[in-house]
Amino acid sequence: SQQGEEDPQALSIQEGENATMNCSYKTSINNLQWYRQNSGRGLVHLILIRSNEREKHSGRLRVTLDTSKKSSSLLITASRAADTASYFCATGKTFYNQGGKLIFGQGTELSVKP
Amino acid sequence: SQTIHQWPATLVQPVGSPLSLECTVEGTSNPNLYWYRQAAGRGLQLLFYSVGIGQISSEVPQNLSASRPQDRQFILSSKKLLLSDSGFYLCAWSVAGQYTEYGYTFGSGTRLTVV
Numbered sequence: 664s665q666q667g668e669e670d671p672q673a674l675s676i677q678e679g680e681n682a683t684m685n686c687s688y689k690t691s692i693n694n695l696q697w698y699r700q701n702s703g704r705g706l707v708h709l710i711l712i713r714s715n716e717r718e719k720h721s722g723r724l725r726v727t728l729d730t731s732k733k734s735s736s737l738l739i740t741a742s743r744a745a746d747t748a749s750y751f752c753a754t755g756k757t758f759y760n761q762g763g764k765l766i767f768g769q770g771t772e773l774s775v776k777p
Numbered sequence: 778s779q780t781i782h783q784w785p786a787t788l789v790q791p792v793g794s795p796l797s798l799e800c801t802v803e804g805t806s807n808p809n810l811y812w813y814r815q816a817a818g819r820g821l822q823l824l825f826y827s828v829g830i831g832q833i834s835s836e837v838p839q840n841l842s843a844s845r846p847q848d849r850q851f852i853l854s855s856k857k858l859l860l861s862d863s864g865f866y867l868c869a870w871s872v873a874g875q876y877t878e879y880g881y882t883f884g885s886g887t888r889l890t891v892v
Contacts, residue, residue, distance in 0.1 A: 696880050696881075698880075698881075703865075703886075703888070704885060704886065705783075705867055705883035705884050705885045705886050706821075706867070706869075706881075706883045707883070708880035708881060708882065711880050751820060751821070764811075764823060764826060765811075765823070765881060766823065767813075767820045767821040767822075767823075768820050769819055769820040770819075770820055
């Protein structure tokens with residue numbers, strides 16, 4: 664079942680601009696993660712934010728989490744053409760003796776024009 | 778370092794034929810293993826996950842099955858493929874445990890086209 668919903672579905676910006684993608688989810692979570700997927704490839708883990716965290720940084724990435732609104736945002740600063748990819752949020756929930764499962768959203772397709 | 782191998786990269790199969798996709802992980806023990814499917818232009822749908830040898834949980838009732846005959850081997854199978862089984866299949870692993878701390882590592886995927 665899909666839980667995360669990204670907004671916008673597609674985003675086109677110029678190199679050097681910032682890109683912001685949003686994610687909303689429905690049920691309680693243990694953590695929220697963002698992944699990147701280049702066309703026709705597997706997903707690459709970018710960043711994880713726990714449910715008790717509000718903001719996290721990694722290089723040019725900034726992630727925020729608002730559990731009261733069940734939403735998260737991913738900000739990519741000073742974007743580059745190489746950032747062109749699809750970005751997915753995924754909500755993590757763990758179950759006793761069943762490991763952790765990630766449920767992915769539909770993704771945001773980011774295009775960065777040189 | 779840990780690596781994940783998934784093959785084949787592409788596969789074209791006729792309707793009604795069997796399927797076997799294999800995924801192996803190196804450099805770690807007792808990983809959690811996952812099979813996802815991605816339809817064109819859409820998000821990932823969790824199909825199966827496994828927390829140990831012989832332990833398979835199915836998320837979506839369908840024409841597919843999964844098996845884990847060895848600790849670091851995960852196989853996705855079908856006895857008779859349907860057109861609707863076409864898609865991009867991704868295997869992933871994560872560190873074992875009750876908390877997904879480090880995220881998932883994905884294989885490079887198999888593009889399956891059923892004709």
